[in-house]
Amino acid sequence: MTSTESRSDRHPERAGGFPLPPIRQPIRRIGARTFDFSKQVAVMAIINRTPDSFFDQGATFSLDRAVDAAVTAAEQGADWVDIGGAKFAPGPEIPTAEELDRVLPVVEALAARSDVVISVDTFRPEVAAACIAAGASVINDTTGIHDPALADVVAASEATLVITHSLARPRQPHPRPHYDDVAGEVAAFLTARVDLALSHGVPESRLIVDPGHDLNKNTVQTLELTRRFDEIAALGLPTLAAVSNKDFIGESLDRPKSERLEGSLVSAAACILLGARIVRMHAVPESIAAVRMTEAILGFRAPVAPVHNV
Numbered sequence: 001m002t003s004t005e006s007r008s009d010r011h012p013e014r015a016g017g018f019p020l021p022p023i024r025q026p027i028r029r030i031g032a033r034t035f036d037f038s039k040q041v042a043v044m045a046i047i048n049r050t051p052d053s054f055f056d057q058g059a060t061f062s063l064d065r066a067v068d069a070a071v072t073a074a075e076q077g078a079d080w081v082d083i084g085g086a087k088f089a090p091g092p093e094i095p096t097a098e099e100l101d102r103v104l105p106v107v108e109a110l111a112a113r114s115d116v117v118i119s120v121d122t123f124r125p126e127v128a129a130a131c132i133a134a135g136a137s138v139i140n141d142t143t144g145i146h147d148p149a150l151a152d153v154v155a156a157s158e159a160t161l162v163i164t165h166s167l168a169r170p171r172q173p174h175p176r177p178h179y180d181d182v183a184g185e186v187a188a189f190l191t192a193r194v195d196l197a198l199s200h201g202v203p204e205s206r207l208i209v210d211p212g213h214d215l216n217k218n219t220v221q222t223l224e225l226t227r228r229f230d231e232i233a234a235l236g237l238p239t240l241a242a243v244s245n246k247d248f249i250g251e252s253l254d255r256p257k258s259e260r261l262e263g264s265l266v267s268a269a270a271c272i273l274l275g276a277r278i279v280r281m282h283a284v285p286e287s288i289a290a291v292r293m294t295e296a297i298l299g300f301r302a303p304v305a306p307v308h309n310v
Contacts, residue, residue, distance in 0.1 A: 015298040021233035021275035025205045028238065030160050031137030032115040033079065037238045037277040039300040041291050044119065044280040045073035045081045046244065049102040067109040074110070076284045080117030080138065083107060085127070088142050088166070088215060090173040096126050104130055111135025119162070123170050125149040132157045138208075142215060143170050144193045148200060155201030162240055163193045165212035174216040182221045183228035186211045190235060208278065210240040213267075214248050222248040226270060233275025241271035242280035244287075265290040273298070 026038035035042055049066045070081050085102030086094045099122065107118055111134060119138035120131040123146050128139045132153070140162040145151055146169065154161040165186045168174035179185050190209045197207055211232045213222050225232075226243075233239045243249070249263035250256065261283055268279040268287065272294045281287035295301045 018273045018298060019230050019275060021239060021277065022236050023238055024236045028205065031117040033117055041272055041295055042079035042278045043284065043287050043291055044278055045078035045284050046280060046282050047081055047083045047106065048087065049083065049085050049106055050087050063105055066106045070106055070110045071113055073284045074114040074116035077288045078116060078284050080119050081110060082119040082121055082140055082280060084121030091171055093171055096124055099124065099127050100130055103127065104134055107131050107134045107136050123147060123150060125153045128153045132159050138162060142166055144189065145196055146170055148196060151197045151200035151202050160206045160208060161197060161202055162208045162210055163190060163197060164210040164215065165189050167216040177216045177218065177221065179221055182217065182225050183231045186225060187231055187235060190232065208238045208240055209235060210242055213241065213243050214246045219248040219251040223252065226267060229271045229274035229276060238277045239275055240278040240280060241268060241276035243267040243271065244281045261286060269294045
């Protein structure tokens, strides 16, 4: 069966010419907020409390700056804030205690000042448990449940788990990744890891999937995965697109990290039109405007001030 044939009957519902994801349980209570992903796209802001994050290069590494950036993102209208203490890229292992020292105070401070959804980017069960207790309501695991004990921690809580496709062990390189069918293989991986989470007691109503743009993928592979994003959304779970400022954008446009905003916004919009319902972005006001415009095109929301030619 060709990839075109495998996609032909997956989207019985459409918004204009765009496929709507067949989300089995679109209404989600996450933290203090409720989302209806059948007609809503959430914007996830990014706070990296790391000295070497790929984009901001430590701009929010200090505690004060991290907290201020998190609160500002919430005030600007982000639906949730993703806090990370260790970048995905290969490098020396960061001890669990150090990762906790980085992320836990930010979670505590943000939870005390906002009802925004708080997400923690970690693969460690110990970090996840402490952050959930402190107010986080999402665990964003970029290793695709490398440690099944993480699923046990989430299952024992009310938190939501984001399962991301990646191939390498945490913080380890995976040079020259090869796929015979990148979207098909990513979908199969995510299906298997969703089954793993279910077997550990995490209900489907608290699962989100992410195909992992650029994670153990080269630019050509990531671009194909983006074009075929509807195949990932067709798994039936809310799907996250983490595209902001990534290398596939820089290499497609020959732009440095500081000049990838336009490419990031277009990539996010393309994923939304193919079924993404959460986008993980650095530039919050610009991303919110782009997402709200895309929602309007899809018919998810009415124009705010429809006076032209009325």
